[in-house]
Amino acid sequence: MTRITFLxxxxxxxPSVLATTVDAYEADPLTLLDEHGKSQGRxxxxxxxxxxxxxxxxxxNLDQVQVELGGRKVWLDTxxxxxxxxxxxxxxxxxxxxxxxxxTRNASTIGFGSGCSKP
Amino acid sequence: MSAGTVRDRALHTSLCALAxxxxxxxxxxxxxxxxxxxxxxxxxxxxxxxxxxxxADVRQYYRLDPQRxxxxxLSYDGMAVPAGEIRQHNVVLIPPLQTYLQGIVGRxxxxxxxxxxxxxxxxxxxxxFGPSADPYGNLFVPLGMLDNVQSxxxxxxxxxxxxxxxLLHHHDRRAAFQxxxxxxxxxxxxxxxxxxxADTGVNRSSGSLKFISKDPQGMQKTVGNTVLYTAxxxxxSENIWSTAWGRSQEDQxxxxxxxxxxxxxxxxxxxxxxxxxxxxxxxxxxxLLGSFATQRKEAMQASLQNLQVDRLVKEVEVTLNQGLxxxxxxxxxxxQRSHMSPLDRDTELRQYLQRQxxxxxxxxxxxxxxxxxxxxxxxxxxLQAYKDAYAATVALEQKKLREAQLFSDRALTSAVRDQPGxxxxxxxxxxxxxxxxxxxxxxxxxKDWSLASPExxxxxxxxxxxxxxxxxALALIAQAERTLGSEELFITEKLAANQRLKDDAQVKxxxxxxxxxxxxxxxxxxxxxA
Numbered sequence: 086m087t088r089i090t091f092l093x094x095x096x097x098x099x100p101s102v103l104a105t106t107v108d109a110y111e112a113d114p115l116t117l118l119d120e121h122g123k124s125q126g127r128x129x130x131x132x133x134x135x136x137x138x139x140x141x142x143x144x145x146n147l148d149q150v151q152v153e154l155g156g157r158k159v160w161l162d163t164x165x166x167x168x169x170x171x172x173x174x175x176x177x178x179x180x181x182x183x184x185x186x187x188x189t190r191n192a193s194t195i196g197f198g199s200g201c202s203k204p
Numbered sequence: 205m206s207a208g209t210v211r212d213r214a215l216h217t218s219l220c221a222l223a224x225x226x227x228x229x230x231x232x233x234x235x236x237x238x239x240x241x242x243x244x245x246x247x248x249x250x251x252x253x254x255x256x257x258x259x260a261d262v263r264q265y266y267r268l269d270p271q272r273x274x275x276x277x278l279s280y281d282g283m284a285v286p287a288g289e290i291r292q293h294n295v296v297l298i299p300p301l302q303t304y305l306q307g308i309v310g311r312x313x314x315x316x317x318x319x320x321x322x323x324x325x326x327x328x329x330x331x332x333f334g335p336s337a338d339p340y341g342n343l344f345v346p347l348g349m350l351d352n353v354q355s356x357x358x359x360x361x362x363x364x365x366x367x368x369x370x371l372l373h374h375h376d377r378r379a380a381f382q383x384x385x386x387x388x389x390x391x392x393x394x395x396x397x398x399x400x401x402a403d404t405g406v407n408r409s410s411g412s413l414k415f416i417s418k419d420p421q422g423m424q425k426t427v428g429n430t431v432l433y434t435a436x437x438x439x440x441s442e443n444i445w446s447t448a449w450g451r452s453q454e455d456q457x458x459x460x461x462x463x464x465x466x467x468x469x470x471x472x473x474x475x476x477x478x479x480x481x482x483x484x485x486x487x488x489x490x491x492l493l494g495s496f497a498t499q500r501k502e503a504m505q506a507s508l509q510n511l512q513v514d515r516l517v518k519e520v521e522v523t524l525n526q527g528l529x530x531x532x533x534x535x536x537x538x539x540q541r542s543h544m545s546p547l548d549r550d551t552e553l554r555q556y557l558q559r560q561x562x563x564x565x566x567x568x569x570x571x572x573x574x575x576x577x578x579x580x581x582x583x584x585x586x587l588q589a590y591k592d593a594y595a596a597t598v599a600l601e602q603k604k605l606r607e608a609q610l611f612s613d614r615a616l617t618s619a620v621r622d623q624p625g626x627x628x629x630x631x632x633x634x635x636x637x638x639x640x641x642x643x644x645x646x647x648x649x650x651k652d653w654s655l656a657s658p659e660x661x662x663x664x665x666x667x668x669x670x671x672x673x674x675x676x677a678l679a680l681i682a683q684a685e686r687t688l689g690s691e692e693l694f695i696t697e698k699l700a701a702n703q704r705l706k707d708d709a710q711v712k713x714x715x716x717x718x719x720x721x722x723x724x725x726x727x728x729x730x731x732x733x734a
Binding site for chain 1: 331332333348351352354473476477478480481483484485486487547551554555557558565566568569
């Protein structure tokens with residue numbers, strides 16, 4: 086086994102992937118995909134196992150995750166799912182210095198979302 | 205159809221009819237009725253039939269009102285922007301980035317079927333995540349957003365959302381509260397009375413007039429929620445209403461933003477990505493409405509004890525009181541439901557996309573171009589300089605002076621070293637070490653004051669006045685007025701500078717103007733002889 090293969094396997098089996106779960110279905114029916122993102126059919130949510138489901142592998146470029154449905158490994162689009170680990174920011178609001186948390190805006194602006202609760 | 209559904213529809217109809225009646229002819233209050241329904245009814249997104257962009261609600265904004273545009277331009281160019289509405293941050297200027305972001309807005313704007321107002325992207329020196337928009341068409345993009353988004357599609361999603369606030373005139377909400385608070389309370393009061401009348405019968409069998417509820421159980425929920433909300437609006441004013449209204453505006457901007465980005469060929473899943481990042485940025489917080497309702501619950505119950513009008517309405521009041529007492533728990537769900545959270549916005553948006561854009565919603569994002577631009581030699585070093593300046597500020601707050609100095613020094617080697625944000629950080633580092641002269645020279649090194657925040661102007665103008673250099677102070681005040689569009693902001697300092705120059709005509713003129721600004725007039729009065 087080459088070193089690169091070992092590293093790839095290690096990455097796939099890393100705790101972050103294994104710790105991720107599908108917490109909810111956000112579409113009905115679900116579209117079943119192959120590893121290249123090609124549709125393999127649809128599955129009504131009523132026929133799918135109840136979440137949470139373990140994510141077995143991820144395909145970040147295609148925004149897909151692999152799960153096991155009824156004993157079969159399939160790929161699902163993350164748009165159809167609520168994952169335990171979503172997209173993140175490197176500077177969460179709580180970690181901003183006080184001066185940035187206060188982060189005054191002009192009173193007339195409407196923002197994408199409010200800031201964090203001040204300590 | 206269940207009795208509950210019929211009742212909900214009847215309530216919806218009566219609320220809308222009443223709200224429309226009461227709000228008729230009141231342009232600034234457009235959307236207040238929808239906001240009410242957003243609180244007591246289903247979500248904005250789930251009520252939209254078809255694509256939001258094509259709905260009658262949006263079509264009314266296709267045509268620009270020339271008077272409105274001209275009034276806004278006059279305000280912005282004519283120094284009449286209220287002090288509270290002026291941007292607070294330093295602006296960042298990295299030309300290739302500016303062109304790129306403005307290009308995205310242009311591309312999104314082509315999908316707007318109506319007339320497009322002037323929209324101007326301004327990158328601001330802030331490590332918050334969310335962009336914002338003002339009524340003058342300025343779209344503020346914080347560096348923290350650019351640091352975190354991973355694709356052009358994500359940027360388009362967030363800019364599309366902000367553009368939508370401008371296109372849908374959402375800033376009128378503020379004006380509405382300033383001008384029409386009393387009308388809002390009347391709407392709420394009328395709504396609850398109408399609900400009560402619709403659901404209340406009169407029992408004369410006992411020989412005396414007695415009001416009864418036709419459907420006590422069914423009415424409990426609707427009345428409970430309506431009464432609770434009305435009590436909040438009446439007793440506790442605009443706070444909760446404004447929040448609810450803002451919530452419904454965010455939903456609308458999510459919908460229109462998604463429509464615009466899809467028309468421009470962007471991948472709508474990026475809107476979901478940005479909402480997930482917003483959720484991560486904000487962390488888990490209690491619902492604003494939830495905590496507000498909890499705080500006010502006891503106050504509300506106390507206020508109810510004072511609801512004594514006369515004997516005739518007493519039975520109604522009893523029902524009202526019971527409705528409120530029993531409804532508090534049930535109504536709490538409306539205030540505490542996580543509809544406020546970015547993740548719920550995300551869920552609602554995904555359902556909308558599945559309904560309206562099933563073919564497009566799986567389109568992949570294209571991360572390449574944005575990541576190449578961000579890493580390019582024309583952009584990356586400048587972004588890094590701002591990160592270093594930010595790190596210097598963080599280090600200062602942690603009392604790590606040496607570290608702060610190193611970060612600041614590094615920022616000062618960049619191409620953007622003479623921009624206000626970088627010099628502001630250096631100023632703070634020098635001041636923390638007691639180097640006042642060096643700190644001042646940091647401010648004097650700022651090349652383009654059109655990028656500066658009011659705070660920086662304030663620092664420098666105060667320095668000129670302290671140094672008895674009123675001409676320099678006036679020159680900078682003139683620059684601040686041009687840049688920030690407000691004469692109000694530094695009118696006190698302007699008066700002081702003219703006094704030093706013994707320009708009596710100007711002093712008289714400024715004193716008259718100053719008296720018109722409630723938050724400034726006292727400051728000016730102190731300067732003037734009794």
